[in-house]
Amino acid sequence: MLETLMMIALLAVMVTITYFIARKVIFEIKSAKDEKSLLIDGILTRSDINSVITSYITRIAKGTTFSLIYIDLDKFGDLSEAFGEKESKNILENIAKRIKKLLPTSAKIARYTGDEFLIFLNNQYSQKQVTEYGYKILYELRNKTKVAGGTEIDLTASVAVCYYPMHGNSLKNLMDSLKIAIYQAKKNGGNSLKIYSEELKDQEESIEYYYQIKHAIERHEFQLYYQPMIDYTNKKIYGYEALLRWNHPTLGVLGPDKFINIMEQTGDIHWVGRWGIESIIKTSYELRGIHSMYDDVKISINLSPKQLLSETIASDFAKAVKKLKGNPKNIILEVGEFALFEKQEQIFENLVKLSEVGFSIAVDGFSIDLATINRLSRINMDMIKMRQKTITENETNGKYLELLLNYVKTNGKLVVAEGVEALDEVKKIAKLGVELFQGYYFGTPMPFIELQDYTDKFMEKFGNLN
Structure with a gap:
């Protein structure tokens, strides 16, 4: 019995040694291949x-x-x-x-x-x-x-x-x-x-x-997750907001709060914009194969102030659309906290240019006032996104909300209520004339591979929302 146990222990040690030797060989082969790919005549490796x-x-x-x-x-x-x-x-x-x-x-x-x-x-x-x-x-x-x-x-x-x-x-x-x-x-x-x-x-x-x-970036570890925007009135998926995630090899899936500031500082944020536009155009094509309601699906992507300060953003995005034959009207460019930096002339000019290319423009409703609304009309803004709490908290006095909703209705714009987590919130806000919703009640951000399953489940569930 003792001899058997010793043999098993010895075998386990040999297997372990073999495993680590194999790993070392594989690593050395990969390193050699990587080194070879970097060769340039006349300079060292x-x-x-x-x-x-x-x-x-x-x-x-x-x-x-x-x-x-x-x-x-x-x-x-x-x-x-x-x-x-x-x-x-x-x-x-x-x-x-x-x-x-x-x-x-x-x-x-x-x-x-x-x-x-x-x-x-x-x-x-x-x-x-x-x-x-x-x-x-x-x-x-x-x-x-x-x-x-x-x-x-x-x-x-x-x-x-x-x-x-x-x-x-x-x-x-x-x-x-x-x-x-x-x-x-x-x-x-x-x-x-x-x-x-x-x-x-x-x-x-x-x-x-x-x-x-x-x-x-080189290893394609960045990925877009998609959170649905729902047309509550017509019982369909209006579109998705594309949200950046990093599939970190050791830390798992990371949200933008872990890396976006560094990308802004180093300029990699401009790569994110161009890559993001190309990615959502490809996604829109793939969605059409899932369900007919996606024939005219909208997909939004966020832009930061740093991106909007780039003199080439409009031409860069236009080239991406032309390259993949996308429809810019189905791409919504979201501008967070617009009222805090819209007076930056370069940002404002770029928003005008992006609108002229054909992109839809969405702004965060936070702190928007009458003066800001007048500026919005100049960039041909298409959508205002408002947090659920902002809407419900303003319901009692109604002045701010009434101003905003009247502007939207009069000018043929859209409002999206964000952050809805319960059906009673949806019904309450819908009574105010808001038709589009986004939040955990309708779906969390998910990778593209899960959208087929989400679409099927949504079609089953949505008919019971009334």
Whole structure:
């Protein structure tokens, strides 16, 4: 009996060892494939430059210094989507050659990740010289970049500089310092150079999220969830609000409160807008295959003030619609807390342009007054979204609500009551003339894969709402 137990224990150990060896082999194979995909003629790979730096650290005498320059191309993901993988690699090869020409022959340069480069400069070069090289690279990349067919594009970079041993006594510590500096450069809008300093270290959690977000975009970890908007009068699904979620590999599904501020700071929020528009156009096509009531379905998506300050938002969204042959009238662009920032002229102009493209515009009814309503008519606003509590709390004196509902009725606009959680709330608000509802009573935000089942259950349930 004892021998049997010992044999089982030994077998369990062997299986465990085999499992971890297999995992290590798989990881090494994947790493090798990843490394191969990053190869550019004439420059080092990530593992090559890591070896150079770690070896140099072990050999140099105490007091010896050296420097690293890190280059992270701004919004390169947009170019990859526009030009494709093959042309993107050609662009990167062109950039690598241009950077290399600016550097001394003893400098080592590597493509470190997809659109990022690392440069190693040994102790021959002073901090001043290294900073000058960083600025040369920054200014060079501000020049036009040629792509296939002779087209020229604007491309900029964020550049970070750190010094050994002042900013780290190991490769890992130095890379951490560079990541912090790059994050700060991105946060300030990119197209700039940042030298690491200890003062930057206070935001390490945000910096870690920045790099996770960057990789999440590359790995398609972001997803839209859909919450239904219900036409209570006509007993049908009017549309859905698309809500951004992050399928984090270790933390699970994260809401925007965990990452949206960082995306706003680094500019990734503009990618969210373009990707979001394309995603909901594709969703609208797929919904038509589920049920006939989706033939003219509306899908809304939220816009932030940062997005609305972009001078190219209207043209970017128009290109996305044209590319996928979508109908902009069925896309509702939601503007939260409109009354708090509608006096920003750039935002107002962009809303006018988006309306002219054909998009429907929805605004949050919070704090809207008579003056704001007059401004709304200029952007051809289509919808006001109001929280259930705002409606019911104003029911007694009725002045604010009456003003808003009269404006809506007179001008052929729509009101959506948000946050409804019970049937009695729905009936109470419906008596005031509100027809559209959104809230947990009708459905929670859900991934697209669940919409078929939701539609079937809705059709069974909705007939009993009266």
